[in-house]
Amino acid sequence: MVEVGYPSLEESQTATPVFSDSEIVELSNKYGTPIFLVDEETLVNRLNTLRRAYREYVGDVHVAYSMKANFNPSILQVFMRRGALFDITSVGELHFFTKSGGDVSRIIYTSVTEEENEFEKALKDGVRRFVVGSYNGLQNLVAAVNGSKKAVNVLIRINPEVAVKAVVRSACRNSKFGVPYSNGKKDSAPTLLKTILAEPLMSFEGFHFHLGSQIEDISCYVGALDRLEGFIERMKKQHPNLSVKIIDIGGGTPVFYGTPVPSPDEIGRIVSKRLNLFVERIGEKVTLVVESGRFLSTEASVLVTRVVNSKIYADQKFIYVDAGFHLLLDAALLHQSYPQYVLPRSFEDDSVKVKLAGRLCDSYDIFPLSQASDLKGADLGKIIVFQNVGAYSLVFGMPFHCQTKPPVFMRRLNGQFDLIRPAQKIEELYEEEGGALLQPQPSDYSQS
Numbered sequence: 015m016v017e018v019g020y021p022s023l024e025e026s027q028t029a030t031p032v033f034s035d036s037e038i039v040e041l042s043n044k045y046g047t048p049i050f051l052v053d054e055e056t057l058v059n060r061l062n063t064l065r066r067a068y069r070e071y072v073g074d075v076h077v078a079y080s081m082k083a084n085f086n087p088s089i090l091q092v093f094m095r096r097g098a099l100f101d102i103t104s105v106g107e108l109h110f111f112t113k114s115g116g117d118v119s120r121i122i123y124t125s126v127t128e129e130e131n132e133f134e135k136a137l138k139d140g141v142r143r144f145v146v147g148s149y150n151g152l153q154n155l156v157a158a159v160n161g162s163k164k165a166v167n168v169l170i171r172i173n174p175e176v177a178v179k180a181v182v183r184s185a186c187r188n189s190k191f192g193v194p195y196s197n198g199k200k201d202s203a204p205t206l207l208k209t210i211l212a213e214p215l216m217s218f219e220g221f222h223f224h225l226g227s228q229i230e231d232i233s234c235y236v237g238a239l240d241r242l243e244g245f246i247e248r249m250k251k252q253h254p255n256l257s258v259k260i261i262d263i264g265g266g267t268p269v270f271y272g273t274p275v276p277s278p279d280e281i282g283r284i285v286s287k288r289l290n291l292f293v294e295r296i297g298e299k300v301t302l303v304v305e306s307g308r309f310l311s312t313e314a315s316v317l318v319t320r321v322v323n324s325k326i327y328a329d330q331k332f333i334y335v336d337a338g339f340h341l342l343l344d345a346a347l348l349h350q351s352y353p354q355y356v357l358p359r360s361f362e363d364d365s366v367k368v369k370l371a372g373r374l375c376d377s378y379d380i381f382p383l384s385q386a387s388d389l390k391g392a393d394l395g396k397i398i399v400f401q402n403v404g405a406y407s408l409v410f411g412m413p414f415h416c417q418t419k420p421p422v423f424m425r426r427l428n429g430q431f432d433l434i435r436p437a438q439k440i441e442e443l444y445e446e447e448g449g450a451l452l453q454p455q456p457s458d459y460s461q462s
């Protein structure tokens with residue numbers, strides 16, 4: 015296995031180009047634009063970095079790749095080959111995982127809807143570790159487990175109801191995810207725990223929470239662990255044999271898009287310190303699971319586009335690229351700004367204000383500029399590179415305006431570029447969208 019190094023702290027607070035200018039120009043001339051590029055070395059670096067961040071924790075640490083961020087089979091294989099666990103949320107993701115050669119014992123299956131037929135399918139495929147976050151969901155899992163007669167490990171998804179400062183928050187009161195510590199109702203952690211402990215084919219393994227994505231203030235992790243520790247102490251009084259083997263702190267490790275963010279090391283140090291105290295007090299040997307989609311996959315990828323039109327309007331210069339929010343949905347949905355730069359580079363400081371527009375007929379199809387964006391010299395024919403687009407973007411491709419999906423190339427550790435997703439052809443899109451179902455019709459245009 016080729017070992018690659020870790021990014022420095024400075025690197026985690028800048029949008030350092032992952033590909034050389036000449037690589038980008040050469041590939042875009044050869045294959046056209048838009049194209050996505052992915053760097054295997056950066057994927058490996060980020061996995062190593064996240065693992066190392068929790069080195070001060072006394073117990074075992076596992077990093078789980080949340081494949082919702084990017085389910086490209088070649089990317090999955092990079093993490094599979096390096097022994098990552100996988101956070102899987104749907105039977106579709108499970109299919110991608112197993113077809114790509116994944117080992118089902120590495121899966122933590124966390125469904126949102128928790129349907130019985132979904133659990134049946136997952137059990138049939140060999141999944142044996144589930145996270146549940148509703149009473150009905152647990153009953154569905156019980157039914158599927160009893161039907162299949164397969165023993166499983168179960169974690170409870172808690173909603174710790176702590177304040178979270180993040181781009182996407184998932185742990186606020188009334189969030190759709192998880193159960194509260196207590197509300198006297200069946201959808202609560204004590205009820206779920208009691209039910210799991212009473213099921214002969216279920217082994218209770220521990221607790222899971224997910225606070226949000228792109229977390230900006232790391233104190234929420236400590237707040238969530240404070241509450242969890244108190245809860246475990248109370249539950250141990252009710253269930254003297256209760257044993258907690260896993261604590262899964264979900265995702266949220268942020269990435270630099272233009273403003274400084276906490277580094278994985280800072281998060282790892284603080285979480286490890288708190289958790290070391292926690293495990294000492296509860297007297298257990300607990301394995302820590304850290305999930306991540308964004309941090310593991312974002313910085314490895316760029317979207318290469320070309321300026322296909324420009325227009326001066328009032329004091330603004332509109333630059334139109336051959337991409338749009340159909341390729342980077344979060345740009346419209348969350349006003350996510352990606353650092354962009356222009357190739358060939360220009361060092362002239364033109365004072366005109368640039369608006370970066372996509373090709374869709376939609377007012378939201380304007381790309382927010384990040385503080386790290388540099389659009390000096392953006393003009394017709396030039397290349398615009400969008401950095402840090404690997405998570406929640408490359409996999410969002412949608413055919414709005416009959417737009418096809420661009421190809422994706424991965425730069426392997428030996429420097430070679432491999433095609434890892436072919437370009438979708440317009441004829442394929444037409445057929446998928448129902449064109450293939452059309453019956454030949456005699457033309458009656460002559461009558462009009």
Ligand SMILES: Cc1ncc(COP(=O)(O)O)c(C=O)c1O
Nearest residue numbers: 080224227265266305306307308
């Ligand atoms: C349960 C769970 N774990 C992990 C993640 C990954 O979060 P991130 O990509 O911010 O690390 C998500 C994202 O939605 C999630 O829902």
